[in-house]
Amino acid sequence: MNGRYVPTLLGRLPVDASARTTDSALQIMFRGSRTQAVTADMPKGxxxxxxxxxxxxxxxxxxxxxxxxxxxxxxxxxDSSGLGSLRIWSLVQHPITGVLYAGTEPAALYRKHPGATEWTPCTPFTTLPRYREWTSPNPPRHEPRVRGIGLDPERPQAIAAAIEEGWLVLSLDGGVTWTNLTEGSDFDSHSVLFAPGQPQVLLSTSGDGFYRSDDGGAHFRPSHTGLEGRYLSPLVLHPARPRTLYAYCTRNYPPSWFQPGAGAEGAFFRSDDQGGHWRRIGNTPLIPGGCWTACGDPREPETFCAGLTDGSVWLTRDGGKQVEPILEGLGLVSVVSI
Structure with a gap:
């Protein structure tokens, strides 16, 4: 990738980098150095x-x-007035209405309308019958969090959220009422998307693979064929061909990502049948970094970008024929966006 790499400041930490592709700018946010302690204002979510x-x-x-x-x-x-928690795990904007949604730890969802000065809470998840079973893998609090948020461009009131750990939740009335989608979905959910033009299809990644529902979330089924591992990054949909999906998958789980001599053993994958089958893309050896952030480019449909925990950012612009690192030596990459 040609262009310049420009660190700026968010609070007191360098977290933003910009790299120019053709017509699009890739924004990268990372956490200082790989050895730097995590502080409150490090980017995330x-x-x-x-x-x-x-x-x-x-x-x-x-x-x-x-x-x-x-x-x-x-x-x-x-810009946090009205938030009940300052620990942000997910942040999205509806493409039509412009409404912002923030998912937090403990698990809660907040919205902010265009022009508003405060965030307002959606109905708390604590009203759900199985909420007491929710947890998280991280001590000492073990508090569940909203790891991912899915919005339907064609139905502004439809919201789905991936709970780590608490399956998935769905609202069809803008967050007034919620349903906990537990039938066949994974307890350790990481991301969820509405399939464009298919209101009954929900797609989800988790700590144990890929899951799909064809009945509006009432039932999910796993679909791991072709994946070399189970721990998946957020999904990226091809903007022109919604049956094409991209993801980064690791053989090992997060604790090993940061252990000397271990690593994530990750690779890039693509599906052309909306997750029915997966195939590995690129000719790279297994990569030591894990992945918590990935994105596509609406202007370049064959683009998939992933930021890794080993301080590298990887990109394909040809649908996966060639996947290569475009930046290395950063801190833990927590946000990439085009």
Whole structure:
């Protein structure tokens, strides 16, 4: 990738890098150095460039809430009024309505309408019958979190969320009422998407593979054929061919990603039948970094980008024929967005 690599500041940490492709800018946020301790204002959970307001950006953080920039990232201000927790695990924007959604730890979902100054809570998940079973793999709190949020462009009131750990949840009325989708889905859910033009199809990744529902979430079934491992990154859909999916999959689980001599043993995968079958793409050996963030490029449909925990960022612009690192030596990459 040609272009320049420009660190800027969010609070007091260097977290933003910009690299120019053809017509698109790749935004990369990372956590200082690989050995630096995690601090509250490190980026996490999501990055949004608001298409309604050029220069306006949003980013979630480890434990300092949401930050907003009005000048393309040169300066940042807190934008967390109304949030019940400052630990942000997911941040998305509806492409039609412009409404922002933030998922937190403990697991809760908040919305912010265009022009609003405060976030407002959706109905708490604590009302769900099986909420007491929810947990997380991380001590000492073991609090569940909203790891991913899925929005349906054609149904603005439809919201799905992936809970780590608590299966999936679905609302069809904008977060007023919730259903816990437990039938066949994985308890350790990581991401969830609505299939474009198929309102009954939900696609999800987890710590144990890929899952699909064809009946609006009432039942899920696993679909791991072709995957070399089970721990999956967020899904990326091909914008012109919604049956084409991209993901990064690791053989090993997160604790080993950071252990000397171990590593994630990850690789890139593609499905052309909406997750029915997967095939490995690129000719790379297994990669030591794990992946918590991935994205596509709406202007370049064959693009898939993933930021890894070993400080590298990988990109394919030809649908997976060639996958290569475009940046290396960063800290743990927590957000990539185009």
């Amino acid at each position: 999501g990055f949004i460039a608001d298409p309604r307001s050029p220069g306006r950006l949003y980013v979630g953080t480890e434990a300092a809430g949401v930050f907003r920039s009005e000048d393309g990232g040169a300066t940042w201000v807190p």
